[in-house]
Amino acid sequence: MSTNSTNLAEVARQAVELAKKQGASEAAANASRAREVEVQWRDGQLDKISEATTRGLSVQLYVDGRYSAVSTSDLRPEALERFISDSIAMTRALARDEHRRLPEPELYAGRTQVDLAIEDPHQAKLGADERQRIVRELEAAARAVDTKGAILSVTTAFGDVLRETYRVSSNGFEGGMRGTQFFASADVSAKDSDGRRPEESDFAVARFFENLPDATTLGRRAGERALGRLGAAKGASAVLTMAVDNRAAGRLVSMLLGPMTGMALQQKRSFLDGKQGQKVGSERLVLTDEPHIPRGLGSRLFDGEGIAAKPLPLFEAGVLRSYFIDSYYGRKLKARPTTGGASNLSWKLGEKGQAALLADLKEGILVTGFLGGNSNAVTGDFSLGVQGFRVRGGKIAEPISEMNISGNQMDLWKRLVAVGNDPFAYSAMRTPTLVFEGVQFAGV
Template sequence: MDDTERSLNLAEDVVRLAKKHGADDADVLVAAGTEFEVTVRQGQIDRLIEAGSKALGLRVFVGGRPAISYTSDFARTVLDQLAQDTVERAAITDSDPAAGLPDADEWRTQFEGDLMLDDPALSDVPNDTKIEMARRCEAASFGFDPRITRSDGATCSTEVGVRALVNSRGFGGGYRTSGASLQIEVMADDEDGKKRNDHWYSVERFFDRLEPPEEVGRKAAERALTHLGARKVPTRAVPVVWENQLAQRLVGIIARAASGEALHRRQTFLMDLEGEPVASALVTIIDDPLIPGRLGSRPFDGEGVTSRRNELCVGGIFSGFLFDTYTARKTGRRTTGSAVRGIAGAPSVGTSNLFMEAGTASFEEIIASVEDGLFLTDLMGFGVNITTGDFSQGAAGRWIEHGKLSYPVTEINISGNLQEMLRGIEMIGSDLFFRGSAGAPTLRMARLMVSGL
């Protein structure tokens, strides 16, 4: 019996215990695995962690009243007491007609195709190899330029594990999962002693798909160096080009506004805009959990609902919201298989592999199209209101002059409104960049207000 089967059997046992103690319905999520993490600083091991973990989350419903508990102790007596306590707690919570498991027609127990969720070779990668990768990464940063003076450490981490979900209505599914990452943050000093830092990282399901350590280290160093000599700029409205890895954050903001939770609370600028143009005709945004090998891929969501590809925006037209079972019932819709769930909490609406489709313009063409504007590489702060669409955040990047990247800029703020920003996308790059479970290409927006601080 492998780890997935053991986890499924355990989940089934706990569902039976919950039913025995009076639950009308129940589901159980089991997660178990091992992780390794090493941080190298100044060539020496600064931190090393190697550990295993296991946890179980139980959700029960009694007369429409939900309750959730979790434990990392799998002893039979502990699990029996957990089930009893959770059922008793549900009996004293408020009833909610929308609470409950998904309908049976929303799931299946047989899954087609290989989503490549597990790297079978990862468990055989020696820890010494991971340590050496971190060392090589840091050495590449220091060796790139003498102005790189400090490292906050290069970290290599891996994890392998299993997730299993079972409910009392006949659903049961599980799968093995894996992940690996390599990251570093470095600091550069200029001749006046001013310091600037930046980072780079690579994260993948498969260890051999990570960017080479030398490349990760070099990119972090290059990015830190580009900040040296940064200037302020006067306030004005100019075209703004979003770096592809930063544009991922913009796509994530749109997904928050397209959440069924935001719709239910009436806290989204996308309210009443389904089927309407909300962006440039160049814009298509997809959430797809069925891309083989991606970190957000999964055969079913956090409630067991069969995964499906969801279109948020196609050709600038807003296609619709993402729902889990609860928000779908609250708004009179059907779940889109978009539930995410941790061990200790209730399911909520989330994304899987979220990305904006690539366009046709090269990065060089986009930069060359700007006579005077900003190449945006970083955002800071929390100035996004998804209810109104108002956007205002601290930023950094490089100025564009006569179609070429010029000096770095800092201590600026960019502001606008999300609807206007989306409608103002004039060019989309062919350089779709995925990191983890998010992807985006380079974007050019017609005009945003850039304010000096």
């Protein structure tokens, strides 16, 4: 069977029609296809080439007040009919759940027709020679910065994927999307004078090939990051100003957004429960979920349920404005659904880049990575391992490692004193450099 977008629509429609015919009161189906190619290169040799084309169908069934979600990769008509029949029989044996229904059709309304520009035609033109050239250049650039023979190993990768989906719901929704992604990475290990082997990397992900940094730039950054870890040591315990590199800041943001879901709220596993309309961060915390950014990694016209994607204010001057609530938890919470999860984040950016922020900071620590740790979604308490650099006189100084920060999310975000003008382009979170005052660092 052909797997172009037209046939994906036909498969999804057929699945919903079969489900209704065989006794489902409601049904929704997502048909999908993906083609992914990846090349890995390690220390001067081709390490792996993989190419995979996958297709599948996931179906949500609502039968006699009961619900199930099932999936298959066999899309032949005769197999599909048997699959739906068996799945409905299984669903009838499950417990009832009065809250399980498709979204109200009014939530499908208002879908924008804007072109998200998330499919790059260049993806179809990429050949094996170009992919291998990229991974070779990544390694060469990483090794070129090593003047003392400290680099032990370099592993590089390049990949691209085209994904297609089409969703149909029995109460009136239909919609499909096609999008590409390209990624490149370089992982570098080095040998320190004391025998340790620090590792660092750099990476990039983009919808369009032309938006990736060139291989020489990315590889050089990976090598410099690894060599920058040489001589890293645990610093003294202190309360200091903390700048978080834009590439690393997503870890903190994910700990803030996770407790904002309908599931977390309904199950009382959120320190933000009951905080809507209250100030939970500083004036600098201004954040919107923006699904329509051209070429955005999280851009979409509708979410996983078919709810029309719209901009959603999350924080305004530190005040919590919205939660991520899907239709199921909306019914449980008696709240109007917004969307099931984040798309792209849009920040109110500051006017300064990282170098200028560090100059203002004068004394503190620049965190470039988080190592393990955890955040309690119920209380907001967190403890994270960090690595980075001491900042002295507004300049990056010696590397630090094996230190920890701890505190509470409700306190941390009120300590946000500066936001950079440098959103990280290779993540849907698009985090800029963030600066927090008065953070407790544990070291020696």
